[in-house]
Amino acid sequence: MSGRTILASTIAKLYTEEITAKVKQLQKVPKLVGFLGNDDPAAKMYAKWTGKTCESLGFHYELREVEKEDLEEAIIGANKDAAVNGIMVYFPVFNNGQDQYLQQVVSRNKDVEGLNHKYIQNMYHNVRYLDIEEAKAAGTEPQIKSILPCTPLAIVKILEYLKVYNSLLPYGNRLYGKNVVIVNRSEVVGRPLAALLANDGATVYSVDIKNTQIFTRGEGIKMTRHHSVDTDISLEEAAKNADVIITGVPSANYKFPTEYVKSGAVCINFSSEKNFDPSVKEKASLYVPSIGKVTIMMLLRNLLRLIDNQINIEEKKNATS
């Protein structure tokens, strides 16, 4: 076979050194709290694995198992607790709109997953800092960084590693000319990912159960940020020209049709289920079967960014009081 399978662990390793070095420079060991509000054994296993990875990189990790009815108060407690630097919640808990409500209860300053509305809105608009206006008014540089959602960020980093991002092109346009298919348009991964890749110059076909949308900066990527519209293009048609196919269907039964994959395409699966059939290796040039180990690196990088922000905010407070 002429293609290669690339494991997430290979890419994740590149970040361990950077992260452990940064943790050692900090005055105290950073603390991440994970909240588990359901009794799904798979979620518990995943939470334990997060914990092990954290500890191995020098972080403190504390898993707090709470009844779902007590979750909101538990999150608010952690928001107020100065000993806690980062918070994550293992969803689904209620598996309805209440989960989105709970996600927004997590303090913006401790949201390692980057799912606070302000972060997501900044991401769509390609805004990198939270204090742009204050900095402008004060004549200084902005310092409070906006946080990117972990999973989409992990996929961007994977695409950089796989050289899909072309470093000869100017920063911000490095996916110019690339066609991407993403099968998933959730608010947590699929839609932000489509926006991120389109903002970097790609033409993205975003597919969900209802329809397909094209995310693009237009002919010649003349627009400064992406726009999206519905399209009638079939999955087969979109895939035929796709340089990259990314899947995230949370179903054991779903398989992306190997016959749709363009010879030499890059295939990435971020679902916990295997969305590609093993036969995809006969078509794909590079195949990444799962991404979890890169995602957790992004989570910890976000945590380090948040700690920078927390120190910055504290310094500003002390300077004015």
Next chain:
Amino acid sequence: MSGRTILASTIAKLYTEEITAKVKQLQKVPKLVGFLGNDDPAAKMYAKWTGKTCESLGFHYELREVEKEDLEEAIIGANKDAAVNGIMVYFPVFNNGQDQYLQQVVSRNKDVEGLNHKYIQNMYHNVRYLDIEEAKAAGTEPQIKSILPCTPLAIVKILEYLKVYNSLLPYGNRLYGKNVVIVNRSEVVGRPLAALLANDGATVYSVDIKNTQIFTRGEGIKMTRHHSVDTDISLEEAAKNADVIITGVPSANYKFPTEYVKSGAVCINFSSEKNFDPSVKEKASLYVPSIGKVTIMMLLRNLLRLIDNQINIEEKKNATS
């Protein structure tokens, strides 16, 4: 028949005088902008009706019809436009999580529907102002009011009108002893409503397609705010003791079983469909078949509150600059 049907228009009338008087005191005519991002003729009709009611009470109303792909930018434009005092969006637009995202794009200071996360979180926690901490630090009274979601607020006002709230009891406990069934647990109406009524002392059975939850401040309403837990109680059992039954099922086929209604109960329907069979009148003491006309009064009251807030925020800005 011994019961009475109470029309929303009767209750709404009580607010027209208060609202028009307040509008006349303002230095300029308040402006509400409604965004329509779908081509549902029913939504368009509803939007036009909102407009007529607004104009009849002295407000300016502008309906902006935009493509759904352009809605976010259009909302951001209205957020920045000082001539716009209030913004509402006719949902569903995408009919998925993107709608919740768009709702949060509406500026908190212009959110007449009271659906901003901060407002909803304050409502669950019975917090009435946005500037409590700043006021405490400055040794002054808080002035920036939190906004309650329109539809739950309308139902509270209807229950006050129907004397379900007992004014002999202390404010905040006026539903003590009342059992309420609510068939709907959406994040926009059913869940906040259950919380509001339980916070006021009621025992609320909140029913949705998946399960039933009890919202209560506990035996003797000793807790200061509600707690909710799952329960196995059947709808029939819950309804048998219910003083109030409130329905909000968005389906033409759903009818609340009249035989479950306790003789003399108060029945309120907030769905646009008729969730009670006409036979309910033989059981209910008071029956409110729809609530839209009260809801719009609450929307306009919220707009007036927001204008108060906007003036307050402006004054503070001028005082410090």
